[in-house]
Amino acid sequence: MPAGKPFPGGHRRARMAPEVVDVRILVTGGTGQLGSAVVTRLRATGEEVRVLSRRAAPDVVRGDLRTGRGVDSAVAGVDVVVHCATDYFGREAQLARTLVEAARWAGGPHLVYVSIVGVDRVPLGYYRAKHETERLVADSGLPCTIQRATQFHGLVRTLLAGASRLPVVPVPRISFQPVDVHDVARRLADLAQADPAGRAPDFGGPEILPAAELAEAVGEASGRARRIVPVKVPGETFRAYAAGGHLTPEHREGEITFREYLAGQVHGK
Template sequence: MTDPSSTPISKIAVAGGSGTVGRHVVDVARAAGFDAIVLSRSSGVDLTTGVGLQAALDGVDVVIDVTSVQTQSAERSRAFFSAVTTRLHRAEQGSGVGHHVALGIVGSTDAPFGYYAGKAEQESLVEGGTVPWTILRATQFHEFAQQMYRQIAVGPISLVPRMFSQPVAAREVAERLVELAQAGPAGRVPDLAGPERLRMRDMVRSYAAAVGGRGAVVEVPLPGGFGRALRDGTILAGDDADHGVQSYAEWVAAIRR
């Protein structure tokens, strides 16, 4: 059998290629000279049902899966990632795709609650599948604070969970994913985190100031196991993780310009 890592690749399919990190993956792959296609409903592919997927993978060498779903329900998250991963694997086998690269999230298997439950399920399916694979876990993107701002509000007050984060640039995650796609199946690779550990309250306040937001930002402790994981460092990368370069302050400064 030919070693997949020794076979040059030319065509990459990006599942979730229209999302926060997916757009960067497509840009980076195309800039590197690859034929990068987007797997999303806007391109005629439904990843949860499989409609249009088999045809879209014709001639594809590597699939990079950066799909996501907006939910804090463990049941919905597991259902989404189970459906997407199962459909992708089935179509990859039918088209002879030799490498499946998945973007995981740091802490998903240690705190399999809410959204993280689906990410843990995704990893389990990828590892148990027949398509050679690579999994890169990353911490939250800089944009996470943007998503948190005003998501839960009481009048002018924005409520954010009491937690620590190691925000990493979505572009740097995309660059690593494309590098991994070229390198061939590698299993679990070192996690990728941002260069610093920050309190979410402070991140959201910085973002709010950059966009001219008003009102206080107040942190509240979330109950249960997930809330505890947010506070005690479970979702932070370990000492063996790789680290990105762009700081959160640099990302915020770019918003101000």
Template sequence: MSTVVVTGGTGTAGRAVVNALVAAHHDVVVTSRSTSSVHGRVRTVRLDYGSPADLEAAFHGPDAVVHCATSFTGVRGGETELGRRVLAGARRVGCGHVVSISIVGIDRIPLPYYRAKLATEKLVENSGVPWTILRATQFHELVTRLLSGLTRPPLVLVPDIPVQPVAAEEVGARLAALAAARPAGRVPDLGGPEITTLPALARSYVAAIGRRRRVRAVRLFGSVFAGYHAGHHLAPGDATGTITYQDHLDAWVRTRR
């Protein structure tokens, strides 16, 4: 049993990590920008990531920090700065292990957010704190949010790209296990159990929610979509997830009834 801090512990990945840690009987500290509370083994601490004092107080005494908090505002003042502050806080309190979640393909697809994630990886590697980095493919939840927006018009136009979505709970379980182990550097990627296409998932989505829509695959251009078409965001050799998107979709639909 150990104490683990989870930044972003109220988000999709963070919640999955917290659940896995609690199931393994670890004590968990969740950092939150809005509230503080205590529930069982989980203590939620209100935190201003811009405050070194807040970070040191939240990080006091943990065996590991799992960094799941994120920012979509780019490199400057966003994702990379957030990572810099978290790592500085962990280093100041002498934390022995930082585990960071990242994304497959960030070094080969030139999205601004991916560039920021890659820069954050470099910060982790050079932080002076023992570290582990896990890259994962896209979460089922992200695919569902994307398809929810794309499938509103009568004619659904969906980028014709391959996808390999993975269950957040499986990523969370892997991160929790890594946090309880020794620092391992860059570990094997984690991908979902099947590679399919986004239009195929769109058809599954509209059928599951009972929405009558025509789905048409469209090919997009540019360096970003060239990277997606090439499959740089996939992990065919690390397809160790077991929960398919259809499994996720069936469970999601049941919760909406």
């Protein structure tokens, strides 16, 4: 794909690879935690959905957003791309750049990007990369929607899982607003089926709870409750967390609570 060429527009169907079934929505990262829930949700509403993955599987278009391999075919013919693929090694913007370039040549579908509440307030490398990617998407010239969400239940559970193994568990003196991926997926599916919204209102979980209380819940759910000791963690990142930089108290739209999520985990729901 030649770099820096003007936005071609109107070529979507012409660039369709013959083996790719015509669908309206592509989900990158459709094999991941959030992406797979988005795919399920969209299909439940009657949408034909294509999934991009680096791994061969029956229902996916194989492609790699790092190398660009297969991305043109994945994007060809779609009206909407929900971008849930992510890179934890500093290449978040690179993945999006590849996608944006392919999307321009595919006629400019609506690009929906999922980011994290506080990427502009918490000085973590991954958050900086997400913030840079938000700007890249916003400045891409593509019709776009950017949705920030708070931490997923699964991440918070993993962070606090030590609570179920140690006799005394030190937990940072911060709060979380965990949200369920199925709630976020519902919001993303709605956005994918709506007009481009630019930066959408943040999306957060229903409760803001101290990490100590969440750690207690993790311990109880695993049947191994332990003594939780809240500790102050030094450093600017934890200062930003302690100040609530990753929270969105005015957006508690998520419905599934952390304890409900844990109950589902325990009973294999």
